[in-house]
Amino acid sequence: MKTDPITLELFKNALFSIADEMAVTICRTTYSGVLRDNMDFSTAFTDAGGKLVAQGLTIPLHLGSIPTALEAVLAEFEGDIHPGDVFVINDPYHGGMHLPDVFIFKPIFVDGERLAFGATISHQADMGGRVPGSNASDSTEIFQEGLRIPPLKLYERGQPNETMWAMIETNVRIPVQVTGDMRAQLSACNIAERQFLELVERFGLETTRHYMMAVIEYAERLARAGLRELPDGEYSFEDWIDDDGIDRDQPIRLFCTIRKHGDAIQVDWDGSAPQVKGAINCTLSFTKAVSYAAVRSVLAADIPCNEGLFRAIDVTAPPGTVTNMVLPAACAARGLTGFRMGDCIYGALAKMLPDKVGAASDGGNTGITVGGYDDDRKPFIFVDFACGSWGGRPWADGVQGNSNMFANMASQSIELIEAENPLQVLSYELIPDRAGIGEYRGGVPYRRDYRFLEKEAVLQVRSDRRRVRPYGLYGGRPGKPSCNILNPDRNAQVLDSKLTMTLYQGDVFRHELPGGGGWGDPLKRDPQKVLKDVRNEFVSLECAATDYGVVIDDATWQVDEAATTLLREAHREKRGAEPLPTVTWEDA
């Protein structure tokens, strides 16, 4: 069958609209804060063989994870897949990513022939294991992390697998929420099936089969056309995670090499650290997701997320490293490594595309969990993820108060937090003089202060970018590090970046995010931009002078041009003739 460009567009439109509708269904019916605020779920269609045809608009960190999981299902069940079956998995050593990410698949049949799978992933609020939320960063093997589900049938020919449901209900802390959210996944799969059958009715069986392939080929054409526009060559970058929270003095190396030739690109993670004890190891599928998302973001076109995109991007990572873990590595908090792989690959891309890619972000989100029991032994659990700053870009400051590129996160309302948890938030504000300085500065980070109101709770924090700061580029300087403080207003105590401790009534925990890295020579920053930052108290008068060489009269809010010229000259003289470093993790 010849591909008709018009039918292709109509078919593609119809198919992606189903995938989006599945996503809307999950989002609106969900119970869990992780799903609703972090949009930590994805929906998709694959062909009969498990090749991804259309992924709904959800989070970049799930790109390409579905084929790996479905491959595991097919390996186990091919020959025993029937109408009415539904499959479930979550085990990272059977195609999953980490235990909270539960995959649910439903095969779709037309006249007895399997034509497609409806696929969903949702980050469930709990999967059992040592800690509420199954998210601990200090587990050291997968067996501590919760319930592992290899490929299994959740429904067999339309009949629920009661054993399976009972196992899940028994092993999770909040069965009503978890099964509720799994029901939402199921109803998304049912919507997929119903609408796909309508699609077949409209286009015909033969055409549907043909155009599922054609949509993949179309994405590959777009991706390759985009890749041809990029310069050929090999570009490497290294960056470090502070530590895994277990071996506290051991920085963890991430190393990425990009090899681009013609219309193909390879992302190679060889050189990254061996897997670690702490739960921040990644499956290869997760490393692929980060790599696909980063490369896609530097391509010009709006490329459909499917197999075609993946064909153009080859991702490799040696087994036994943090980027491709093997048993029994733990991985619940692997998000940290994912965000940092993002910063690392962008470092390499910035070398390839110096006018397109900016300095380091704040390094992704900090996870904060406060959990315990109130006087009536009723459990409470509060989970917050904080992130917010991008690095300075070759043409503009880093965005601030914004989700990291790889997630699509939303903050929780302060008033909602206070109404639902034994917590009071004392401040939620941007912090001056913390952004990486540069011609285009990094995004300004924020702090949150939480006062604990119950008797006792366990506080867990997973943060990073304390020692190895968000790098600056092309003369820009790194963002200031993250910080955790207990009781900032009475005998303040600085805490580790990763911690588990007891909170008592009245304790105040402060988290300060790191600032985004700066881009370009700060002495070239437009003095009017510095003035605006000073007026808005993002930069102090002192730092305007010492960092940017800009002298401001705060009575009239004017830049003193003459004094600025002199001061900038003095700064340059002091700096010497040395060229500015391309990448830096330290202040000058």
Place this chain on the structure above:
Amino acid sequence: MNAVGNEKPSTDVYRVGVDIGGTFTDIVFVSPDGAVITRKVSSTADDYARAIIDGIGQVITSHVLEDISIGEVMHGTTVASNAILEMTGARTGLITTRGFRDVLELRTLRMPRLYDLAWEKPPPLVERYLRMEVDERIDANGNIQREVDSADIGRAVERLLAEGVEAIAVCLLNSFANPVHEQMVLEVLKTKAPHIPCCISFDVLPEMKEYERTSTTVINAYLLPVVSNYLASLVRKLAEIGVNAPLLLMQSNGGLTTVEQAGRLPCHIIESGPAAGVVGAQALSQASGIDDVVSFDMGGTTAKASLIEKGMYSRAVEYSVGAGIMVGSRLLTGAGYRLKVPAIDLAEVGAGGGSIVWLDAGGAMQIGPRSAGASPGPVCYGLGGSEPTVTDANVVLGYLNPDYLVGGELKIDSELSYSVLSHVVATPLGIDLVEAAHGAHEIAAANMIRAVKAVSSERGRDPRSYAMVAFGGNGPLFAATMAKVLGMKRILVPPSPGVFSALGLLSAAVEHHYSRTLRRVVRLTDPLELETQWQVLETEARAQLAADGFTPDKTALYRSANMHYQGQIYELSVPVEAGLFDAAAVPILEEAFATEHERTYGHRAGPDEPVELVNLELVGRGLTEDRGLPVDQGDSCAVPEKTGLRRAYFGRADGWIDTPVLKDRRQLSGAHDGPLIIEEYDATCVVPPRVCATLDEQGNILLTL
């Protein structure tokens, strides 16, 4: 002001609808016996009132209506939304709680576009140095933890005055639970800054969630001076030409409001224009006895879809102004400026007659969202347009007249359409010109279908059981193509589809919306507490409607409850029966919620799962008689007898067909089978083969698939 509610129209009193659009201002006069006079004048962006005054003046003089009075003027305006889009609102200051001045700037952290390294957040409407903090704290239950000090407030106000602000918004943390500190700030403002327009969040949106409340309050303050000045000037100018009738404004929620209320709460009139069309579709649905309708409005740049169920449109509880048109999914929020006020639930896509047809790097044909607009417009206008548009494709297909549009007022050159589509689309794709044109038509339809699905199937509603009401300059041209794909069986094309939004204004009623956050697990709550709170809202609504001139017997109040299963973030609103809310009403309310949840999402939770109330809501409506659409809108001129024939293309299966062209819908006597083209002054209706067209009693073209 004059009473709105209890005025009995005499026979010679005209009602006037005025709808401002980006290009044209549409004016309709309707007499009590249903005669309609329409006028399209160019909008005057420097002072929108001028075009209105000119247009009304022209109708009065040209139709010798001097001795005929105007009973009321209903107005849909873009003044508020333009002030936001063009950032021309007041220099605004904000007063907030210590530690929280960045709530407005941090927003929700979410961004609307994935994979976009060039993303920029919209700049906050109040810069950081104009956001002042006062030292105070109220907890989530409304208890005062730290008293506010009026000297501290005084300092904040003085600093804002020194900075020369023109409006002030006040939003303190947890004020929805206890407004006393905000009210103290308001007192200080009244003494220290009596000339500065200001508002406190409790008066604008007494609901939980500080970002949504702050953003809404700030937008309201930002608009206060602009909107009140505009309305004052419009009222004055109307009086100057002898029009002293009450002026009513269309709100985003589909109800009308008075000049006084709109001047106090301008955040409610932002989506005035799009709402009017849906209200018109609702009136049409009621008049024709078709309860379930998809309203489809397609103009030159965008297309909008909305759902009417059981004769009622649905409302979204929040939206963003200036978020741009919906490009793919409703999941991507974070663009524009967040407003948590009810608005008619619309989905909008960038597909209109002027939308550009282009090819992407993968060799697929794309439509929009870029538009050639009114200038240069489609290539066939000959005004210098060089990129093919949807209208050019419709010319090639023979759907539009090859020589002129708008009843002869706009000459076009169809050769230009042929040549541009051939060079830019057909040749590179290696397909026939007409296949390319038909492809563009179908892809544009597919984009608009996504808007229809966003308001129907994505909400658990099956579009096949709905009729479509198609209007706007291009709606009747695409309706049948879309309905076929969606499996819809009936389409109604109202008379004067091009000015239908202005007509819709005339069928709206005065409405005021109230809400209050009250988070309670429904089954554990004291029903009396809910009853008391609803009564508070009802007292407020009755007082407002009385001030608007409605006597108690002309006042209707509607309660609803906004709820979710405990733990869910999205709420659903369900109507609550009038009458005392007592213990017996509690299970009924829970069941109503579960039913709605099942209908919308396909499943309900078990009976043990607690339902949580989030907000109490109340709508107060002023009742008036005769707010339906005018029935007979035919002008007095004779029905033309002649019909022509034009070759039109209806896809590969049907190919080119010599298609009858009617110049007036009244030429439809009995049922006509397609293909057929009904080419009227303000819109062209295309009836493809196997679709049947008739004229109904209200003058609508009814298409049956």
